[in-house]
Amino acid sequence: MLDLGLIFVAAVLVNNFVLTQFLGLCPFVGVTGRLDNALAMGAATAFVLTLSAAVTHLLEHLVLVPLGLEYLRVLTFIVIIASLVQLTQVTVRAISPLLHQVLGIYLPLITTNCAVLGVALLSLGQGFDFVDTLVYAFGASIGFTLVMVVFAAMREQLVEAQLPVAFRGAPIVLLSAGLLSLAFMGFRGIGS
Numbered sequence: 001m002l003d004l005g006l007i008f009v010a011a012v013l014v015n016n017f018v019l020t021q022f023l024g025l026c027p028f029v030g031v032t033g034r035l036d037n038a039l040a041m042g043a044a045t046a047f048v049l050t051l052s053a054a055v056t057h058l059l060e061h062l063v064l065v066p067l068g069l070e071y072l073r074v075l076t077f078i079v080i081i082a083s084l085v086q087l088t089q090v091t092v093r094a095i096s097p098l099l100h101q102v103l104g105i106y107l108p109l110i111t112t113n114c115a116v117l118g119v120a121l122l123s124l125g126q127g128f129d130f131v132d133t134l135v136y137a138f139g140a141s142i143g144f145t146l147v148m149v150v151f152a153a154m155r156e157q158l159v160e161a162q163l164p165v166a167f168r169g170a171p172i173v174l175l176s177a178g179l180l181s182l183a184f185m186g187f188r189g190i191g192s
Helices: 002-014 025-030 035-064 070-095 097-103 106-111 114-125 130-160 170-189
Strands: none
Touching (some): 002 130, 002 170, 035 106, 035 114, 035 130, 070 097, 070 114, 130 170
């Protein structure tokens, strides 16, 4: 149980894939202008990321490895992720049209989010079993959401700030992202 807790904390804080491995930067920099958008993107990504990590783990260990088809890993994972995003979009549309309207634009963006594929491949590279993979993927999705929300709050404050002309727009966004990454590096000592 302690190992699962360490995997979770490491995925959320210590090895946050957005700030330490630079995966998922497109929604991090581009979508997080508002707090509600960041929460919606984080929730949608959390669901797809956790589900895709579970399915790709099973596919790897039940199909690809026994048949000696490991060389098809990335291709099959991309197809699985795209299919899960489409299934999620259809399901959300059928169950809750209002939620689909709120998440509408974010669901297709998840297909191209390299973080989803990255977490599936990283969990395999670490040699996690199925439960470890689920905990790691869920922790990674919580970490992604946390970073999205914190960065969106920072950007909302920056809109109101009196900035020099040279820092407005992309420069302050990149500088803020770097400072946030440095802040998360403070968690490196946890669990060691």
